Amino acid sequence: MTMVLETVAGAGVTGTLTLTVREARLLCPGVRHVVLTDEGGRALPTFTPGSHIAVNWAEGRHNSYSLTGPSIEPDHYAISVRLDENGHGGSRWVHDLQPGQTVRVSRPRSAFAPILNARHHILVAGGIGVTPMLSHVRAALEWGRSFEVIYSFRDRQGAHADELAALCGDRIVTVSTPEELREALLPKLGDQPLGTHVYTCGPAPMIAAVAEWARECGWPPGRVHSEAFGAGPLPEGNPFAAKLGRTGMIVPVPSGTSLLEALLDKGITVPNLCRQGVCGECRLSVRGGEVEHRDLFLTDEEKASGDSIMPCVSRAVGDRLELEL
């Protein structure tokens, strides 16, 4: 339903890209670097620094990984994945990838972008949290932005440490314990030009610690950023059934399919326009069942009354919804 601007691999913005593993190697113990390309050699969609892709590693299962390579119509996407022995299997799956294998990934999503009007950028990376910082640093160099990096990693196992050092020159400090990080960062947080922004990506305790130190130094929260995965498109949602009140017809709505799509597929006419929950065109009346409102159109009062639904994005809380149709 949406158009792609670039000449790129893949079907569209909402579709996935099918890429081929060009290279896969161990970057340092436990971290595997995987380079993906379009089989036809086409350029891939441009992305915003700090973007990630969702890698589809099993039916319905995705893991998000930051893109570490160049960002403007690149000829490849690169990710670096730490093996998580206690995870659900996604990182293990990536670690088993071999050159030539096909991988389905989402288009890049931006959730950790640099603030364009910042006077100075402090990038704080912890362990594998270094990955989104690579594209930040590349863009900062490209556009002459003022920046510095503090990279914290243990046991001399810093993924991309050499690459980052080469890019940053004297603008990087490496540390190996939370105490060292504190010693390196606190003086910087206490002495910055107005308009500096700090970005943290790493383990949750580290993100919390940096935010806490910044707060103590009087930083406004809007100047403190951290990587938050999962802020992309709406989740696929649970399956449910819609009962059409007038005819009694039952329309099943699978996970990942919108109520609107399910109705249209059955030949039921529902006026619609944006399919993003903003235009209000597809509003339907609800007779029964609880609505999980995910639109931006209905007011809070209308949502609370529960008698309307925007079927392009909203779903049922339970397994059944009865519509005035």
Place this chain on the structure above:
Amino acid sequence: MTSTDSRIARFPFPFPRDQYRYSTNVEPAGNPATTVAGRWGTTHLEIDSRYHEELAERERILTADPSRHQCLPHMVPAAWDAMLTLMRTLAAEYPDTMALDRRGDSWFWRNDLLGIEHTFVFGDLATLPAPPLVYICGQIQEDVVLLDQREGQLWGDAGLVTFAADWSFGFDVGMSFLEIHGPVPRVHSEKIITRAHNFLMRLEPGQSYRRTNWTLTVDGKLDTSTETYPEWGKDRRTLADGPLDEVGDRLFLRTEVQHLIRLAHSGAVMFLIRTYLLPLRDVASVPEWGARLYKVLEDLPVDMAEYKGISRTREPGMRWLAAHGNVEP
């Protein structure tokens, strides 16, 4: 087909019903929209028979008033991003006359319509004959505004607008999206602008949507900006006081097709504003359009007419349509 016929056939007639009110009327871009007279909207960028004429007009306006181009310092990457995205779009939509090729670190751009063959390095101003927005807006008929997203808001921090309908980009630059739309009547109580704002902030890279807006313009002037008000403001009075016979040729329905595109590298939101002008005589040549425009004008509340700047001209427009436009008495 004459050029008038083709202008009518490709005119984005903006009224789906007999009553017009503000709404968050966005839809996915790139899909053709059919009208009773033809269709429009198959492309994001529209090159038509007035390409050279409108580009010359833009150059004239920009030379006389360089403030029509604004780019706050932090928006330089977004301006380059916009230029490359527009070139990529032109190459995709007009492959017979436009091409963009990457050659190592440099890019090769070709525009046969203007006889341009140019190699540049992305981000290096010394390799372009003009700043990126000026360069690319010299090759498209659309006006461009770039919105930066930060602090949970959008900010109109760069752009090139020579064909403004009763507003001033130079005045608005640096304002937030909500501030820019502050004077629009009705849309705040109905939360239309907040909804549009939320929608825009959630646009994914590479996604593009479009909407239409409209007004009435006298004598088909593209530049009816605040800056040149002394030159065109009186036209509304001379039309209202002049002979009714002239209205069909002097009063134009002005449709803006606005594309909303998330730029992938900078994360900025790009607004493309393309202006189409059709004299009422041509509008009325399509009976359904004449009748509908009459009803829309008749119904339009006073505050909306005032904001659109058509308080003086809608009356004569309706009278002319009543006489020539298939309007039921």
